Amino acid sequence: MIWAKDQSYSGWGRALRAKGDIASPDTVENLRNEGPAIGNRRSYGDAPLNSGGKAIDMTKLDRIISFDRETGLLTVQAGITLGELTRVFAPQGWMPAVVPGTGFATVGGAIAMDVHGKNHHHAGSFCQHVTAITLIQDKPRKITPKTGALWLATCGGLGQTGLIAQATLQLVRTRGDMMLVTEQRARDWDEHLSLLDTSRAPYTVGWIDATATGEDLGRGIVEEGETCKGLRPTARGTKKVPFNAPHWALSSPIVKLFNATYYRRVPKTGRTVVRTVQDFFFPLDKIHDWNKLYGKRGFHQFQCVVPLDQSEALRTIMQTIATSGLASPLAVLKRMGEGREGYLSFPMEGYTLAVDFPNRPAARALIKRLEAATLNAGGRLYLAKDALSTGPAIKSMYPDHSKWARAVAKADPEGQLQTDMTRRLDLRTPQQ
Amino acid sequence: MTDTNTNQTWIILGASSTIAKAFTRSVAEKGAHVILAGRRMDDLKATADDAKARGASDATTVIFDARVPDTFQTIIDLANTQAGTLNCAVFVGSMPAQDAIDADPTLVDGTIADSFTGPARFLQMLAPSLIERGQGSIVGVGSVAGDRGRVGNYVYGAAKAGFATYLSGLRNALGRHGVHVLTVKPGPVDTAMTQGLGKQPFMTTADAVVQDIDKALQKKRNTLYTKWIWWPVMTIIKLIPEPIFKKMSI
Numbered sequence: 245m246i247w248a249k250d251q252s253y254s255g256w257g258r259a260l261r262a263k264g265d266i267a268s269p270d271t272v273e274n275l276r277n278e279g280p281a282i283g284n285r286r287s288y289g290d291a292p293l294n295s296g297g298k299a300i301d302m303t304k305l306d307r308i309i310s311f312d313r314e315t316g317l318l319t320v321q322a323g324i325t326l327g328e329l330t331r332v333f334a335p336q337g338w339m340p341a342v343v344p345g346t347g348f349a350t351v352g353g354a355i356a357m358d359v360h361g362k363n364h365h366h367a368g369s370f371c372q373h374v375t376a377i378t379l380i381q382d383k384p385r386k387i388t389p390k391t392g393a394l395w396l397a398t399c400g401g402l403g404q405t406g407l408i409a410q411a412t413l414q415l416v417r418t419r420g421d422m423m424l425v426t427e428q429r430a431r432d433w434d435e436h437l438s439l440l441d442t443s444r445a446p447y448t449v450g451w452i453d454a455t456a457t458g459e460d461l462g463r464g465i466v467e468e469g470e471t472c473k474g475l476r477p478t479a480r481g482t483k484k485v486p487f488n489a490p491h492w493a494l495s496s497p498i499v500k501l502f503n504a505t506y507y508r509r510v511p512k513t514g515r516t517v518v519r520t521v522q523d524f525f526f527p528l529d530k531i532h533d534w535n536k537l538y539g540k541r542g543f544h545q546f547q548c549v550v551p552l553d554q555s556e557a558l559r560t561i562m563q564t565i566a567t568s569g570l571a572s573p574l575a576v577l578k579r580m581g582e583g584r585e586g587y588l589s590f591p592m593e594g595y596t597l598a599v600d601f602p603n604r605p606a607a608r609a610l611i612k613r614l615e616a617a618t619l620n621a622g623g624r625l626y627l628a629k630d631a632l633s634t635g636p637a638i639k640s641m642y643p644d645h646s647k648w649a650r651a652v653a654k655a656d657p658e659g660q661l662q663t664d665m666t667r668r669l670d671l672r673t674p675q676q
Numbered sequence: 677m678t679d680t681n682t683n684q685t686w687i688i689l690g691a692s693s694t695i696a697k698a699f700t701r702s703v704a705e706k707g708a709h710v711i712l713a714g715r716r717m718d719d720l721k722a723t724a725d726d727a728k729a730r731g732a733s734d735a736t737t738v739i740f741d742a743r744v745p746d747t748f749q750t751i752i753d754l755a756n757t758q759a760g761t762l763n764c765a766v767f768v769g770s771m772p773a774q775d776a777i778d779a780d781p782t783l784v785d786g787t788i789a790d791s792f793t794g795p796a797r798f799l800q801m802l803a804p805s806l807i808e809r810g811q812g813s814i815v816g817v818g819s820v821a822g823d824r825g826r827v828g829n830y831v832y833g834a835a836k837a838g839f840a841t842y843l844s845g846l847r848n849a850l851g852r853h854g855v856h857v858l859t860v861k862p863g864p865v866d867t868a869m870t871q872g873l874g875k876q877p878f879m880t881t882a883d884a885v886v887q888d889i890d891k892a893l894q895k896k897r898n899t900l901y902t903k904w905i906w907w908p909v910m911t912i913i914k915l916i917p918e919p920i921f922k923k924m925s926i
Contacts, residue, residue: 246871270694270868271719304694307722308729318729332705332730 245274247298256535257288258542259603260631262295262664270304272321272409275380280661281407283323283350287357288545289631290664291402297662300407302352308332309410316415317375322352322408327526329413334421334521339471341373341416345576347526352408357628358400358589360580361525362447362469368583369591371399373414379406381655396644397651399586402627404666405655420473423447423524428514429507433462433559437595440579446470447524449578453503454562454571454599455496462562464577465510469524484532488540494602496569503573528574538602543572544631546611547598549580549591550623557621558595561614565599570607572600587648590626598629608632627665635670649674683760684708687751687802689740689795690768692719694867695817697726698882699765702890704732709758713740713751742768742794743786752801764802765815766795771832771869784831791835796842803850810854813893816843817860820901823910827925847898858892859899860885863906878903 245267254261266282269275279298292299302323309319316338320329327347329340344359353359358371367373376388377398385406387395398405426445430436436450445468452464492498528534535543546565550558565571576598584591601607611632618625624641625633639645649672659672666672686703688696691712700710704727712720712727717737724735738754741747755762769791777783799814806812821829822836840859847857862885864876880903888902901907913926 248871248873251875268866268871270871307726309722310725311729336731 245269245276245278245300253285253293253299254542255285255287255289255292255631257544257603257629257631258535258538258540259544260290260293260542260664262290262293262299264294264296265298266301267298268301268304272305272380275300275305275407275409277380277382277407277656277660280663281322281352281356281403283353284325284348286344286346286349286353287628288543289627289629290668291357291627291630292353293664294662295664302407302409303350305409306350316417317412318415319376319410319412320351321410322355323350325350326354327522327529329415330521330525333415334418337418337420338415339418339521340370340413341367342370343525344370345526345528347522347529351411351413352403355399355408355411356401356403358585358591359628360583360591362449362467362578364583364591365448365579365581366446367416368581369400369585369589371585371589372583373416374399374411374585375414376412377408378410379655380409381406384409393647393651394655396586397588397648397655400584400589401586401648401652402588402663402666402671404652404661404672406661418471418521420471421521422472423469423519423521424472424516425467425469425519425524426514426516427510428466428468429510429512430462430464430466432459433562436462436464436466436577437555437579439466440577440595443468443579449576451506452562452575452577452597452599453507454565454573454575455500455503455569456507457563457566461566462559462577463507464575465507469519471521472518483530485534485536487536489537491539491541491602493537493539494572499571499573506573538572538600541603543600543602544607544611545574545598545600545629546614547596547626547629548614548618548623549594549596549626550618550621551592551594554621554623555595557617557623558597561597561617561621564610564613564617568606568610570601570604570610572602575599587644587651588627588642590624590628592624594623596626598626630665633669635668638669638671639675645671646674685711685755685758685760685762687711687713687755687762687764689713689764689766689798690742691723691737692716693767693769694869695862695865695882695885696765696767697723698886699767699815699889700727701730702886704728704730704735707731707733709734710736711751711754712737715739715741740768740798742798743789745794745797748798748801751798752805755802756805761812762802762806762809763813763815764799764806765817766799767817768795769817769819769832769836771829774827774829774831777831787831788835788838791832792838792842795839799842799846803846803855806850806855807853812855814843814846814850814855814857815860815889815893816840816846816857817862818843820861820863820906820910822861824913824921856893856896858889858897860889860892861899861901861906861910863901863903863909878905878909
């Protein structure tokens with residue numbers, strides 16, 4: 245592999261950075277497990293970073309290897325993005341069974357994080373629809389759900405068992421490449437949860453106004469979608485955030501004003517609109533580099549999930565966030581099902597809340613408090629988002645951590661695939 | 677290109693190059709038939725599978741070596757059996773380091789064959805078929821390096837300059853028969869060729885180059901600089917008087 249020396253790079257949150265050598269191979273022949281694989285670095289924290297070491301950018305390995313139009317079984321190289329798969333296959337009547345909130349995530353990254361989407365309550369997590377993975381260890385090795393521990397340590401396993409080079413996905417049939425979307429206002433926390441609880445739609449997600457306090461706490465918009473066939477609305481072009489925004493761009497009064505307007509955009513009685521699949525699943529992808537809105541210092545996303553019976557604890561978490569005045573407009577509430585595949589998969593049946601914060605000392609302190617509250621509620625943090633937690637906290641949130649660590653020790657005995665995240669959280673050491 | 681894309685055939689020379697792969701995907705997704713021509717058959721077959729999954733009406737692979745003109749006629753014959761509109765995109769080229777050429781001057785012949793004489797002879801052989809059909813497009817990839825001979829890579833630059841001049845003449849000859857010729861001059865692109873060089877000035881991606889090519893084909897542009905910034909940059913570089921330029925190393 246050819247290495248570009250001393251490249252500076254970061255995750256999506258840009259608060260944590262790394263400097264190291266990066267290879268961008270375009271053929272699998274030369275692929276060696278000399279460092280961790282990275283994709284489009286849509287994880288927020290340090291999961292895709294290896295400071296002072298090597299990393300292998302997989303995004304040029306993005307071929308479709310085969311597609312069976314009868315069964316929907318698709319084999320791809322891991323560097324292809326889920327947005328690309330959606331764009332190519334939705335018009336042919338097929339979709340990835342699970343897509344996360346950004347289409348820039350690669351298949352390899354989606355496996356390493358066992359990502360979830362707006363249909364998690366029905367469809368489960370991404371890896372539950374993966375039927376085979378080719379790992380590059382010292383030699384290439386194909387694994388399937390029958391492989392056992394190595395499979396469970398690979399799905400949601402932070403890329404520590406080998407380079408994820410290729411995968412076979414079971415696509416699902418779609419009625420068309422359009423979405424019929426119903427939006428309703430949720431006036432407060434209780435109404436928000438009850439709308440999520442009673443939703444029958446295949447895709448359901450709540451946008452939450454993380455600045456609303458008092459009676460309005462937890463207000464937001466619940467969005468329900470199903471695929472449909474129809475006329476394509478005119479495609480809107482992409483926009484780009486060309487430079488780092490000043491620090492006041494997402495200050496409290498501006499966010500409050502934005503959120504109030506955004507909330508009132510949907511009429512009291514709700515509305516139904518038709519959107520493209522891309523617009524529905526990847527709403528922010530049209531604004532390239534939107535992470536620059538947070539300025540040079542970057543930002544953090546706090547995402548937790550708590551069990552169903554801990555909704556009061558989550559309300560308290562929401563209250564803490566709302567009264568802090570630190571939240572940004574991007575905040576999401578969703579009910580999750582049980583579906584998860586691997587030892588370190590994030591999902592659990594319950595409610596998940598995700599909120600962005602600019603990278604400032606006050607926000608970092610707040611996130612620490614939110615983490616403690618999550619742990620108390622028997623919930624967990626999402627490693628695709630985390631940049632601030634500690635090893636002991638994460639290990640107690642993930643009861644299967646030791647099983648994962650033992651399988652990983654076997655799969656990567658030299659520790660060549662370690663990342664800044666696995667070192668920060670001391671993840672590779674099993675608990676005693 | 678016309679609207680009936682399933683009636684389009686694209687011959688893609690040098691189909692293993694990074695930009696060629698991106699271009700192949702773009703026309704495959706519109707339903708074209710692609711004829712992938714290059715030296716690495718395994719790689720071409722993988723690209724063909726990718727193209728078919730994306731919606732290409734068909735994907736064929738065929739050996740093409742710019743330095744071996746005997747490989748050309750088979751491709752022309754195959755293309756002639758296709759109905760509809762015939763198009764050709766040329767992505768072949770090689771860029772040995774200038775100091776490697778200084779050490780081994782025989783490398784000059786191969787560099788010029790890959791970037792200029794090989795593709796020129798192929799297009800010359802293909803031209804009658806396009807004239808007969810009275811439609812179709814040719815995309816020829818040159819380089820900003822062809823706009824002025826620079827100390828760092830002037831053999832590569834000379835080959836690309838020759839090819840650009842050839843394309844200019846071909847445009848003149850074929851334009852009157854309804855065939856469009858587009859000359860593309862990319863700056864540094866993040867490809868296999870530039871692997872390990874790190875970030876280059878105004879670097880772009882293969883996908884962005886292909887989007888630009890797509891637009892330029894629709895508008896029937898003659899010459900495309902991509903990124904666009906290379907047009908003003910090269911205009912200025914071309915204006916530098918030779919007595920000054922010969923002392924510069926840019």
